[in-house]
Amino acid sequence: MAIGKGHHLHLIDGSGFIFRAFHALPPLTRKSDSLPVGAVSGFCNMLFKMLEGNTGHDAPTHLAVIFDHSAKTFRNDIYPQYKAHRPPMPEDLRPQIPLTREATRAFGICCIEQEGWEADDLIATFAVQARDAGARVTIISSDKDLMQLVGGGVEMMDGMKNVTIGPEEVEAKFGVGPDRVVDVQALAGDSVDNIPGAPGIGIKTAALLINEYGDVESLLARAEEIKQPKRRQSLIDNAEQIRISKRLVTLEQHVPVEVGIDAMEVQPLDPETVLPFLAEMEFRTITNRVAEKLGAKAPTIDDTPANAPAMDEPDMPPIDPSKYEIVRDAEALQIWIDRIHERGYVAVDTETTGLDEMRADLVGICLSVEPGQACYIPLAHVNGTGDLLGGAERSEGQMDFDRALQMLKPVLEDPAILKILQNAKYDIKIFARLNVTVAPIDDTMLISYAQHAGLHGHGMDALSERYLDHKPIPIKELIGAGKKQITFDQVKIDDAAPYAAEDADITLRLWTALKPGLIPSRTTTVYETMERPLVPVLVQMERHGIKVDRDHLSRMSNSFAQKMAGLEHEIHELAGRKFNVGSPKQLGEILFDEMAIEGGKKGKTGAYGTGADILETLAALGHDLPARVLDWRQVSKLKSTYTDALQEHIHPETGRVHTSYSIAGANTGRLASTDPNLQNIPVRTEEGRRIREAFIAEEGNVLVSLDYSQIELRILAHIAEIDSLKQAFRDGLDIHAMTASEMFGVPLDEMTPDVRRQAKAINFGVIYGISAFGLANNLRIPREDAKAFIDRYFERFPGIQKYMDDTKAFAKEHKRVETLFGRRIHTPEIASSGPRAGFAYRAAINAPIQGTAADIIRRAMIRVPAAMQAAKLPGRMLLQVHDELLFEVPRDAADDLIGTVREVMEQAHLPAVALDVPLVVDGGTGANWAQAH
Numbered sequence: 001m002a003i004g005k006g007h008h009l010h011l012i013d014g015s016g017f018i019f020r021a022f023h024a025l026p027p028l029t030r031k032s033d034s035l036p037v038g039a040v041s042g043f044c045n046m047l048f049k050m051l052e053g054n055t056g057h058d059a060p061t062h063l064a065v066i067f068d069h070s071a072k073t074f075r076n077d078i079y080p081q082y083k084a085h086r087p088p089m090p091e092d093l094r095p096q097i098p099l100t101r102e103a104t105r106a107f108g109i110c111c112i113e114q115e116g117w118e119a120d121d122l123i124a125t126f127a128v129q130a131r132d133a134g135a136r137v138t139i140i141s142s143d144k145d146l147m148q149l150v151g152g153g154v155e156m157m158d159g160m161k162n163v164t165i166g167p168e169e170v171e172a173k174f175g176v177g178p179d180r181v182v183d184v185q186a187l188a189g190d191s192v193d194n195i196p197g198a199p200g201i202g203i204k205t206a207a208l209l210i211n212e213y214g215d216v217e218s219l220l221a222r223a224e225e226i227k228q229p230k231r232r233q234s235l236i237d238n239a240e241q242i243r244i245s246k247r248l249v250t251l252e253q254h255v256p257v258e259v260g261i262d263a264m265e266v267q268p269l270d271p272e273t274v275l276p277f278l279a280e281m282e283f284r285t286i287t288n289r290v291a292e293k294l295g296a297k298a299p300t301i302d303d304t305p306a307n308a309p310a311m312d313e314p315d316m317p318p319i320d321p322s323k324y325e326i327v328r329d330a331e332a333l334q335i336w337i338d339r340i341h342e343r344g345y346v347a348v349d350t351e352t353t354g355l356d357e358m359r360a361d362l363v364g365i366c367l368s369v370e371p372g373q374a375c376y377i378p379l380a381h382v383n384g385t386g387d388l389l390g391g392a393e394r395s396e397g398q399m400d401f402d403r404a405l406q407m408l409k410p411v412l413e414d415p416a417i418l419k420i421l422q423n424a425k426y427d428i429k430i431f432a433r434l435n436v437t438v439a440p441i442d443d444t445m446l447i448s449y450a451q452h453a454g455l456h457g458h459g460m461d462a463l464s465e466r467y468l469d470h471k472p473i474p475i476k477e478l479i480g481a482g483k484k485q486i487t488f489d490q491v492k493i494d495d496a497a498p499y500a501a502e503d504a505d506i507t508l509r510l511w512t513a514l515k516p517g518l519i520p521s522r523t524t525t526v527y528e529t530m531e532r533p534l535v536p537v538l539v540q541m542e543r544h545g546i547k548v549d550r551d552h553l554s555r556m557s558n559s560f561a562q563k564m565a566g567l568e569h570e571i572h573e574l575a576g577r578k579f580n581v582g583s584p585k586q587l588g589e590i591l592f593d594e595m596a597i598e599g600g601k602k603g604k605t606g607a608y609g610t611g612a613d614i615l616e617t618l619a620a621l622g623h624d625l626p627a628r629v630l631d632w633r634q635v636s637k638l639k640s641t642y643t644d645a646l647q648e649h650i651h652p653e654t655g656r657v658h659t660s661y662s663i664a665g666a667n668t669g670r671l672a673s674t675d676p677n678l679q680n681i682p683v684r685t686e687e688g689r690r691i692r693e694a695f696i697a698e699e700g701n702v703l704v705s706l707d708y709s710q711i712e713l714r715i716l717a718h719i720a721e722i723d724s725l726k727q728a729f730r731d732g733l734d735i736h737a738m739t740a741s742e743m744f745g746v747p748l749d750e751m752t753p754d755v756r757r758q759a760k761a762i763n764f765g766v767i768y769g770i771s772a773f774g775l776a777n778n779l780r781i782p783r784e785d786a787k788a789f790i791d792r793y794f795e796r797f798p799g800i801q802k803y804m805d806d807t808k809a810f811a812k813e814h815k816r817v818e819t820l821f822g823r824r825i826h827t828p829e830i831a832s833s834g835p836r837a838g839f840a841y842r843a844a845i846n847a848p849i850q851g852t853a854a855d856i857i858r859r860a861m862i863r864v865p866a867a868m869q870a871a872k873l874p875g876r877m878l879l880q881v882h883d884e885l886l887f888e889v890p891r892d893a894a895d896d897l898i899g900t901v902r903e904v905m906e907q908a909h910l911p912a913v914a915l916d917v918p919l920v921v922d923g924g925t926g927a928n929w930a931q932a933h
Contacts, residue, residue: 069115138156540876812831
């Protein structure tokens with residue numbers, strides 16, 4: 001079909017799509033062979049999103065993706081330095097480039113590249129051909145070089161932002177219309193493509209000149225008229241360079257193309273072509289989406305690693321929610337209970353009115369004893385939302401709540417029946433509030449976490465899509481979102497049952513698929529000794545909670561508000577006017593435009609960056625305003641995150657705050673505290689200590705803190721085999737003073753606090769792979785001095801560099817690192833390049849150290865309850881904060897508890913790991929947390 005009037009051509013900038021996908025998404029490797037495919041995944045999603053949106057009268061009749069063929073083009077003959085400064089392509093992107101071509105063809109889209117020509121030239125040629133034939137053209141790209149083509153039936157579309165770019169948008173960006181863009185670019189040059197332009201002339205000045213003189217040639221011919229001396233001389237001295245620059249930025253509109261536009265006619269998506277490609281890439285989610293869109297069966301994806309041990313996977317029937325049963329009476333429930341006793345295990349899931357286990361009410365219970373066979377037991381569904389005088393009417397067709405629990409309690413507590421759950425801690429807490437103790441358990445989330453930490457998420461939806469090729473029913477389909485969202489008890493039972501029972505069915509299937517992998521992956525010990533047994537310990541800690549003094553928090557909030565007001569006044573005086581201190585955009589304009597402080601860099605939005613790292617750098621250079629803004633931000637965060645928010649988290653019935661710990665949140669094994677987060681309260685600042693004063697003991701009790709002393713440095717000394725550090729720990733020396741003495745040659749008895757502080761910053765910084773830039777900011781010293789400190793540190797302790805090199809080599813070879821206890825922390829991005837490579841390198845170095853410390857405190861937490869019981873000690877373990885455990889205990893039992901728990905903590909690594917250095921635990925007591933720490 002010859003293109004002409006009434007037709008619409010879409011030209012996609014393929015390179016733009018690829019680089020956006022690569023830089024916007026986290027690293028992803030094909031599981032079967034570790035091939036990097038993150039950019040291909042993003043590219044495919046972008047293509048499919050476009051095809052999905054191409055409906056209605058505005059849909060394209062012709063479509064093509066245009067790629068660059070190679071780096072060298074005719075522009076290199078004009079100017080050999082063209083694009084000479086561009087960094088090499090990242091190593092993990094290189095193998096993905098040909099796959100993006102395959103992806104384009106698999107989606108049935110015309111794929112075009114041509115040797116000797118850039119994609120932009122091909123796009124220009126096709127756009128002009130189509131426009132001249134009377135067709136409408138849309139270029140899918142945000143590349144400024146293509147904006148010279150806009151107008152006369154040609155428009156651009158930024159696919160990521162879904163923004164149309166017409167003549168007005170071009171003029172807003174360049175200050176001139178599309179027909180004069182090349183003149184402005186010729187003057188301003190382009191540092192990315194190494195186009196020289198006229199030195200000292202930027203986009204704004206170039207636009208002023210072109211608007212006044214018309215075009216580059218007219219401007220150069222009248223350069224002597226320019227009043228500004230520097231500007232005039234730059235034009236005169238660089239006239240030929242400017243002309244070359246214009247040739248470089250001008251797109252060729254008459255490329256002798258090898259493919260005609262007629263070949264770009266849109267074709268229907270062919271499942272026989274696209275689905276096998278997506279399956280080969282192991283893209284589960286988009287494979288299922290495309291299959292559903294086409295009404296086709298999604299192919300099975302085999303992503304078993306080539307070197308993985310063979311596993312017999314059981315045959316499982318397809319997931320069919322229509323076959324699940326609704327249990328409405330005791331007779332039907334008894335049949336399920338009998339089946340559970342026959343099996344010896346059951347997958348269990350609860351449906352509740354919310355996500356807060358301390359406040360949510362049980363609505364129903366789901367059971368599954370065999371893949372494909374699941375039921376939902378509705379218990380507390382209601383009709384509507386109730387009225388002003390009382391609750392809503394109870395829905396018909398439900399078991400009596402108490403009778404159902406009476407029947408299920410013996411099953412859930414039976415030590416001979418294994419209960420299988422996904423994120424077991426949540427459901428166990430729901431049942432515990434109803435006086436039901438669920439045990440023993442298996443947790444599919446933790447089984448996955450033990451084997452695959454660092455590879456993917458461990459939530460049920462993610463695991464289902466990855467290991468079962470199934471996308472669960474979304475909860476939003478039932479309860480909605482936003483202001484119209486309802487609670488699960490208001491969902492009709494017939495609608496709730498398929499969703500609810502599916503959760504139990506999926507959980508059982510995941511257990512069947514994942515549990516056998518523990519042995520061949522050598523992660524059984526990690527799961528059995530550090531993951532599963534931690535669940536009941538955390539359940540008790542979270543249910544106990546910690547008492548908080550609301551009045552103290554309220555007074556602090558008022559104090560913080562006053563301090564913020566004082567800082568705002570000081571900031572406004574330094575700025576010379578009032579502005580919104582909380583606005584990064586306004587702050588950037590004040591600092592870099594009005595105050596003309598050097599170092600300002602604008603981001604993609606056009607606003608200056610004013611992150612903490614930038615402000616810290618400016619503060620280190622002696623600028624007062626950024627230093628005061630950092631102070632303001634800290635106080636503002638403490639107020640909003642703690643003194644205000646903690647008051648909202650005080651439970652109305654217990655008067656205590658009940659945080660929730662995420663076991664599988666951090667790859668290294670560290671626990672994360674949420675709702676509220678009690679692990680990030682600053683410990684070294686006066687404000688942080690005041691916040692900790694709000695955490696108090698009940699009358700007659702005290703809080704007891706037991707904290708590992710420098711545990712990560714001790715582990716580093718052991719792993720890196722640093723004899724001097726090991727001996728210092730054995731001798732009980734001040735490790736930071738000893739390090740300073742070793743590095744700077746200062747005798748211990750002559751050590752100054754400043755020198756010790758520098759050594760301390762390096763000691764802890766090395767564990768996290770700190771750079772000279774980071775250390776310079778921490779110590780407020782020049783970067784060259786910081787680099788010298790780090791170099792001297794590695795010279796004095798060569799074992800650390802060897803440990804780093806060995807760990808990096810192991811991670812590159814095995815795509816993982818391990819703790820001393822065998823915890824596997826996968827590092828699939830270790831082969832990346834650019835900034836991600838540095839991050840992956842530092843993470844791989846730190847993970848065995850931080851992960852080993854996390855393992856030790858997990859082992860201690862698991863052992864503490866039994867030790868307290870054996871010693872007949874009263875009290876409760878309340879919080880875990882990094883290397884610290886916090887207890888509440890009667891005042892007269894505090895010393896005994898410290899002695900018992902300290903021994904457990906200091907011996908927690910035994911017998912599995914014998915360290916070359918002793919573990920030391922500091923203990924303290926007080927009426928509040930600040931006093932105890």
